[in-house]
Amino acid sequence: MSKTVLSLQGVDIFQNKHKVLSNINLEVQKGEFLYIIGKTGTGKSSFMKTLYADLPLEVGEGSIVDYDLKTLKERDIPYLRRSLGIVFQDFKLLPDRTIYGNLHFALKATGWKEKEEMDRKIHEVLDNVNMLAHIEKMPHQLSGGEQQRVAIARALLNDPDLILADEPTGNLDPQTSAEVMELLLNINKNGRTIIMVTHDYALLLKFPAKTLKCDDGTLFEVVHRTAQHQ
Numbered sequence: 003m004s005k006t007v008l009s010l011q012g013v014d015i016f017q018n019k020h021k022v023l024s025n026i027n028l029e030v031q032k033g034e035f036l037y038i039i040g041k042t043g044t045g046k047s048s049f050m051k052t053l054y055a056d057l058p059l060e061v062g063e064g065s066i067v068d069y070d071l072k073t074l075k076e077r078d079i080p081y082l083r084r085s086l087g088i089v090f091q092d093f094k095l096l097p098d099r100t101i102y103g104n105l106h107f108a109l110k111a112t113g114w115k116e117k118e119e120m121d122r123k124i125h126e127v128l129d130n131v132n133m134l135a136h137i138e139k140m141p142h143q144l145s146g147g148e149q150q151r152v153a154i155a156r157a158l159l160n161d162p163d164l165i166l167a168d169e170p171t172g173n174l175d176p177q178t179s180a181e182v183m184e185l186l187l188n189i190n191k192n193g194r195t196i197i198m199v200t201h202d203y204a205l206l207l208k209f210p211a212k213t214l215k216c217d218d219g220t221l222f223e224v225v226h227r228t229a230q231h232q
């Protein structure tokens with residue numbers, strides 16, 4: 003049975019009273035993989051920020067993983083973010099602690115208390131991204147691609163229904179980007195929904211998926227032209 007993890011109706015998105023995107027209508031079902039593309043400054047990050055409630059939803063209706071974005075209270079935001087996995091271009095690992103320490107910090111911040119359960123979860127997610135061997139290293143001892151794998155592991159800690167990735171390959175070379183992309187697609191195959199912002203058209207061609215474009219102040223689905231239509 004399909005389950006809607008994101009629903010937006012007539013949503014306008016603002017930055018400092020300036021309307022960035024108008025009249026967004028979108029339904030995303032559990033298990034989908036979605037790209038968001040568009041030129042710089044067209045509103046991709048503003049769109050993602052609205053989804054994780056960094057920007058308030060002021061116009062239109064929206065729900066995400068069972069939270070109503072319009073009526074969401076400040077105190078509910080941490081709970082919403084626990085149901086999401088968020089991955090950024092610059093990894094955002096804490097530089098002063100090990101990989102284990104980074105994941106432990108994220109678990110504690112989201113309410114985990116039992117040491118054994120935390121250890122088990124940290125090992126499980128690092129194993130999922132093939133980074134268990136690096137558990138005692140500091141972030142600066144890892145390559146960009148390895149740091150992004152750890153950031154993806156961190157996003158998996160609370161078993162999110164939906165992962166939001168804002169240019170996760172933006173700082174990586176093409177080979178490493180493809181490896182991170184394969185990891186994200188594997189995670190998607192295991193049932194998690196992923197919305198990913200990218201500038202990287204080579205990735206889109208290599209790993210085609212449903213694509214939405216930010217342009218002309220709105221967000222719309224791009225219809226891929228296949229060879230027989232060209």
Ligand SMILES: Nc1ncnc2c1ncn2[C@@H]1O[C@H](COP(=O)(O)OP(=O)(O)OP(=O)(O)O)[C@@H](O)[C@H]1O
Binds near residue numbers: 017018022040043045
């Ligand atoms: N904090 C802010 N305050 C005011 N305006 C902002 C703020 N952040 C972004 N904007 C403006 O909102 C518009 C959309 O920016 P946004 O960062 O969402 O675009 P983007 O498509 O993600 O761009 P990029 O690809 O460069 O990351 C731009 O005109 C930008 O200047």
